[in-house]
Amino acid sequence: MSSDEFSVRLAAALARHTGKPAKLHDVQRLTGGANRTTMSFDAEAGGQRRQLILQLGMQTADPASAIEPEITPEQQARVMIAAARAGAPAPRVVAILEPADGLGEGYITERVAGETLGPRIIRDERFAAARRLMARQCGEILAAIHRIDLAEAPFLARLDAAEHVAAHRKLADYYGFRLPALELALRWAAENLPRNQRQTVVHGDFRTGNLIVGEEGIRCVLDWELAQGGDPMQDLGWLCVKTWRFGGTEPVGGFGSREDLFAAYERAGGHPVAPEQVKFWEAFGNVKWAIYCLRLGMRGVDEVSIERSAIGRRIEEPLWDFFNLIEGRE
Amino acid sequence: MPQSVPSMPALLTAAVKYLEEDLFPALTGYHRFQTRVTINVLNIIRRELEMRGAQSAAERTRLRTLVGRDGDTETLSHELSKLIRQGAIDLNDANLRTHLRQSLADALAINNPKWLKP
Numbered sequence: 216m217s218s219d220e221f222s223v224r225l226a227a228a229l230a231r232h233t234g235k236p237a238k239l240h241d242v243q244r245l246t247g248g249a250n251r252t253t254m255s256f257d258a259e260a261g262g263q264r265r266q267l268i269l270q271l272g273m274q275t276a277d278p279a280s281a282i283e284p285e286i287t288p289e290q291q292a293r294v295m296i297a298a299a300r301a302g303a304p305a306p307r308v309v310a311i312l313e314p315a316d317g318l319g320e321g322y323i324t325e326r327v328a329g330e331t332l333g334p335r336i337i338r339d340e341r342f343a344a345a346r347r348l349m350a351r352q353c354g355e356i357l358a359a360i361h362r363i364d365l366a367e368a369p370f371l372a373r374l375d376a377a378e379h380v381a382a383h384r385k386l387a388d389y390y391g392f393r394l395p396a397l398e399l400a401l402r403w404a405a406e407n408l409p410r411n412q413r414q415t416v417v418h419g420d421f422r423t424g425n426l427i428v429g430e431e432g433i434r435c436v437l438d439w440e441l442a443q444g445g446d447p448m449q450d451l452g453w454l455c456v457k458t459w460r461f462g463g464t465e466p467v468g469g470f471g472s473r474e475d476l477f478a479a480y481e482r483a484g485g486h487p488v489a490p491e492q493v494k495f496w497e498a499f500g501n502v503k504w505a506i507y508c509l510r511l512g513m514r515g516v517d518e519v520s521i522e523r524s525a526i527g528r529r530i531e532e533p534l535w536d537f538f539n540l541i542e543g544r545e
Numbered sequence: 546m547p548q549s550v551p552s553m554p555a556l557l558t559a560a561v562k563y564l565e566e567d568l569f570p571a572l573t574g575y576h577r578f579q580t581r582v583t584i585n586v587l588n589i590i591r592r593e594l595e596m597r598g599a600q601s602a603a604e605r606t607r608l609r610t611l612v613g614r615d616g617d618t619e620t621l622s623h624e625l626s627k628l629i630r631q632g633a634i635d636l637n638d639a640n641l642r643t644h645l646r647q648s649l650a651d652a653l654a655i656n657n658p659k660w661l662k663p
Contacts (some may be wrong), residue, residue, distance in 0.1 A: 393643055399641070538645065
C-alpha cells in the first residue's frame with residue numbers, strides 16, 4: 216500500500232468511527248517491527264487539531280506467544296477502555312479498526328506527550344519532582360487496574376504462578392538452552408510459589424519504559440498487550456525488577472521505595488500487600504526477563520537487529536539479580 | 546607463539562578505538578546508536594577472547610567437584626543443569642551457590658562488567 220493510499224484509508228476509517236471527517240497532518244511512523252507498527256498523526260476538523268496514535272499489530276508465529284499469550288489489538292483497546300473507566304491513565308481509545316477499514320488489525324488512541332525512555336526519566340533533572348511522586352502514583356494506578364471487573368475482559372488468559380513457571384520452563388526447553396543458574400532459578404520458582412494468590416486483571420508489563428512521564432508525574436500507561444488475569448502482586452513485583460531501574464538506585468522502577476508503593480496501593484483500595492509475595496514475583500520477574508533475553512539471542516542476528524539480538528548476551532544480568540534477591544544481598 | 550600477529554584482541558582494540566574515538570563523535574541519530582551497539586558487541590568479543598579460556602578451566606575444576614566426574618566444561622555444565630532439574634542436588638548447597646555466582650560473575654565480566662558494580 217502506498218503512503219497516499221494508506222492516509223486515504225486512515226482518514227476514511229477515522230471519519231467512519233468518529234462521525235467527523237478530518238484532514239490528516241504529519242502522518243509518521245514512530246516505531247515498526249515485524250509484528251507491530253506505531254504511527255503518529257494529527258486530525259484537523261472544525262478548526263481543531265487532535266493528536267492521535269495509530270497502533271497496528273498482528274499475531275506472529277513466535278513460539279512464546281502460545282505460552283505467554285499476547286492479546287489482539289482489539290482486545291488491548293477493550294482493556295484500555297475498561298482501565299480508563301476504572302480510573303487508570305490508559306490511552307483514550309478513539310476507534311477500533313474493523314476489516315472494512317482495510318488497514319489490518321489495530322486501533323486509534325489520543326496521543327499523550329511526554330517521556331518514555333527509562334534512562335531519561337531516571338536521570339534527568341527535569342523529572343526530579345516527578346520521581347518523588349511516581350512510586351505513590353504507581354500504587355494508585357495499579358490499584359485501579361486491579362479493580363477492573365474480569366468479566367469486562369472475558370478474553371484474557373488466566374494464569375496463576377504455577378502456570379507462569381511451567382510456561383517459562385517449557386520455553387527454556389523449547390530452545391534447548393541449559394544454563395545451571397537458570398535451572399536453579401526455575402526450580403526455585405516452582406518450589407516457592409506464593410500461597411494466597413488472587414485473580415484480577417493485571418497489566419502484565421507495568422514498568423519504567425512503558426509509562427509516559429511529564430514533569431508532574433505519570434501521564435499514561437502504555438503497552439497493554441500482555442494484560443491477563445492473575446495474581447495482582449505480579450504487577451508490583453515486575454515494577455521492582457532491577458533491569459527496569461535503568462541504573463537508578465531506588466527499587467521501584469528506579470525512582471521510589473517499596474514502602475511508598477505498597478502503602479499507596481493499599482490506601483487506594485488495592486489488595487493487602489504481602490511483601491514476601493511481591494518478592495516472589497520480582498524474583499520470578501528476573502527469570503522471565505532472562506528467558507526473554509534467551510528468546511532474542513536464539514532468534515539470530517539475521518532475523519532481528521544487532522541491538523535486539525545482542526540482548527541475548529544480557530541473560531546473566533537478571534540471573535545475577537535473582538541470586539542477590541533470594542540471598543538477601545540487595 | 547601465536548600463528549599470526551597482531552593477536553585477535555589487539556586487532557579488535559584497534560578497530561574499537563577507531564569506531565569510538567574517530568567515527569562515533571561525528572555521527573548522529575540512527576548510525577550513532579548502531580555504532581554504539583557495534584562497539585559494545587566488539588568489546589564483548591574482545592573480552593571473551595581474553596578471559597574465557599582461564600574462566601572455562603576454573604569452571605571445569607569446580608564442576609568436577611559438584612558433578613563427581615570428569616569431562617569438558619560444557620558437558621559437565623549440562624550434567625549439572627540436569628542434576629538441578631531432577632532435584633538431585635540441594636538448591637541451598639553452598640558449593641552449588643558459590644559455583645553459580647562465580648559462573649555468572651565470569652559471564653558478566655565478559656558481557657557487561659558494569660552490572661557487577663553495586
